[in-house]
Amino acid sequence: MTSSPARKFDLLIVGSGAAGLTLALRVAPFAKVAVLSKASLEQGATFYAQGGIAAVLDEHDSIASHVEDTMQVGAGLCHRRMVEHVVSHSAAAVEWLLGQGVPFSTKAGAQRGRGAGSEAELRSLHLAQEGAHSHRRIIHATDATGKAIFQTLRQRAQEHANIDLLEGQTALDLAIHEADGRRRCCGVYVLDDASRKIVALEASFVALATGGASKAYLFTTNPDSASGDGIAMAWRAGCRVANMEFNQFHPTCLFHPHERSFLITEAMRGEGARLELADGSRFMERFDPRGELASRDIVARAIDHETKRLGEDCVYLDISHRPANFVRERFPNIHQRCLGLGIDITRERIPVVPAAHYTCGGVIINRAGETDLENLYAVGETTFSGLHGANRIASNSLTECFVIAFGAAESIRARIGEAAAPPPAPDWPGDARAESGDDILVSHNWDELRRCMWDYVGIVRSDSRLGRAERRLALLREEIHEHFQRYRIARDMLELRNLTLVASLIVRSARARKESRGLHFNLDHRGLAPQARDTILRPADHADLLADDQSLS
Ligand code: FAD
Ligand code: SIN
DSSP: OOOOOHHHHHHHEOOOEEEEEEEHHHHHHTTTTEEEOSTTTTTTGGGOOOOOOEEEOOOTTOOOHHHHHHHTTTOOOOOOHHHHHHTHHHHHHHHHHHHHHHOBTTTTBOOOSOOOOOOHHHBBBBBOOTTTTOOOEEESSTTTTTHHHHHHHHHHHHOTTTEEOOEEEEEEEEEEEEOOOOOOEEEEEETTTTOOOEEOOOOOOOEEEOOOOOGGSSSSSSSSOOOOOOHHHHHHHHEEEETOOOEEEEEEEEEEEBBBBBBBBBHHHHHOOEEETEEEEEEOGGGGTGGGGGGGHHHHHHHHHHHHHOSSSSEEEEEETHHHHHHHHHSSHHHHHHEEEEEEEESEEEEEEEEEEEOEEEEOOOOTBBBSSSSSEGGGGGGGGSSTTOOOOTTHHHHHHHHHHHHHHHHHHHHTOOOOOOOOOOOOOOOOOBOSSSEEEHHHHHHHHHHEEEEEHSBOOOOHHHHHHHHHOOOOOOOOOOHHHHBBHHHHHHHHHHHHHHHHHHHHHHHHHSSSSSTBBBBTTTOOOOSSSOOOOOOGGGGGGGGHHHHHH
């Protein structure tokens, strides 16, 4: 038997990024919380976030304007009430972060220490500009906002007696208790990195905060953790997912042989950086009157179009016309990183390409982070709340992480008194299988998955490309299933299994959308359908995307 005695918590959060840590800190005053991370705590997208948090703080800005910008970019699919909810709580989120001590950049140029989040402090923050926002409204910590947020929240969580932070613990599936026609989440099965044993962790409430799935693509700005684990686990547990076809490609990822995932923030275009072709000519105005500050779908498609038309590998981003001191102070992280690669951005252009960046779809939740499964919550990039529609506007993701985590904490507070002790999670079946001696099969499948998604399910799609992807993914799922039957469970394989399932959900959603909208552009269906509709997938309707996985647990 591989299970060791279960450990019990009030709330078990899978994921230690902005969403998971915020939820932990909001629940810890009244309950016992554990936060799991499959690698070290910082290994999520949050740590790498650059631009900042979109929030209405300027007296000339308004909630109505932020709502309209979000809706406009979302191309008819944003849920207005959710947008209004998140945007109207954005200032409260920043206030809370200030209270935690996040050192945001101020108008005076300095980064500040821990404060109370007073009105005066809020007004002192520097506001940056990003694409498709009609006002400066991005709160940031120079160009390393995610690192500042993560380090501050981790510190607060480490100080809290009610929070256990557990590294090297990979959640592999949800434990579900079924009785009297009720299905309830009662914990998580976890693969412990050190012992390689599978243990059941029991909890009254579980929250998935596992981030996105952009690692499905060969080129991505995301860290390795982005393998869609939460979406796959929730799907296997019977939860619906929505709008999985809307995969956001960030227009400006550094193009360099030694650095394939480094983002060049959109805030650089907000400070006047220009996109140029190899011959120095600008091209964005040919695609959109907003030029470099058009929404991401438009800028990424324009770059894709120009590089393919000219047979070039990349385009160039140029900020060298701004004073060198300004560039060094405003973008210290990017300046240093590029300098290390031999590019002085105060004098030279930066070679850039689009790369997979953000998963707009995910596990369906309401504003309290509640999912279809009783006692299961989901927060952050792993979710579909209705905020982003067919295309996320810059810097609304972090805002969503905080605001929805606040709502989830309130829901848990209201329900914790009535929650019965979790029933014991059934043991995970023994794992006496052999070690895989053939890792080349696994690494080959990783390459095949990510190349297939890049080539056939990328910025520009077509019916035949999507059909090819569907067939190849079915074969991959079969091979992965065989591997699982035979060999002992390892993290790499768990991630591959999850990401192949999530890629299949992406393709299935993309095939169902017979139009081009927002991030989903299909050469065979270039126009907009008369009615904007979400793509909602229910596990019960897609037995082939359940059978091989379910038989494992
Ligand atoms: P993450 O921060 O990705 O955290 C996920 C956590 O889950 C990690 O701890 C991971 O280890 C853990 N995990 C995953 N699977 C498992 C498992 N099976 N078991 C245990 N643990 C697991 N958005 C903005 O709004 N503004 C920005 O400026 C911005 N810049 C960005 C820059 C980059 C380079 C990237 C990649 C993204 C950026 N985004 C930005 C998007 C934003 O950072 C993310 O959407 C957000 O941080 C997601 O937070 P999260 O808490 O949902 O997930
Ligand atoms: C960036 O800094 O360009 C990323 C912002 C985001 O993804 O919202």
